[in-house]
Amino acid sequence: MITQAQIGEGIRYVSGYIATAGAIIVTIGLLPADTAHSIVDQSQKVLTDLQQTISDGYLLAGLVFPVIMAAIARMGWKSASPVSQAKSVNSLDHAAVVTTDKKLAVAAGVPLVEKLPS
Numbered sequence: 001m002i003t004q005a006q007i008g009e010g011i012r013y014v015s016g017y018i019a020t021a022g023a024i025i026v027t028i029g030l031l032p033a034d035t036a037h038s039i040v041d042q043s044q045k046v047l048t049d050l051q052q053t054i055s056d057g058y059l060l061a062g063l064v065f066p067v068i069m070a071a072i073a074r075m076g077w078k079s080a081s082p083v084s085q086a087k088s089v090n091s092l093d094h095a096a097v098v099t100t101d102k103k104l105a106v107a108a109g110v111p112l113v114e115k116l117p118s
Contacts, residue, residue: 007054011047018043083107 019040026036078084086108090097097110105112 002058004055004058007051011051015044015047086110 022031022036022040025031026033031039079088082104086097086099086104089095090108090110097108098113099105099108099110100113100115102112104110
């Protein structure tokens, strides 16, 4: 996972590239110095906001991730139950479930037998 320090370093590199490009354009004379200064200021504001947005995104992900994982774990837990397994197998056309457990037979809606055939 990307760290906050890596994000800051990337933004510094981008800012350096923008400043270098602006300096070259101003040196050639294609852009007045005041306009270039304004562009650099605006780009720094944008990059600062971008850094804050990415940081907030990581914070949000850190808060939401455990909730999502808990929901997925709950779904896995429920699907691994004997009742769920019996219902899944019983829904297939080429398979049938029979059980000697009265509670499972009632809960899953499967036939109850006294003794399983050997």
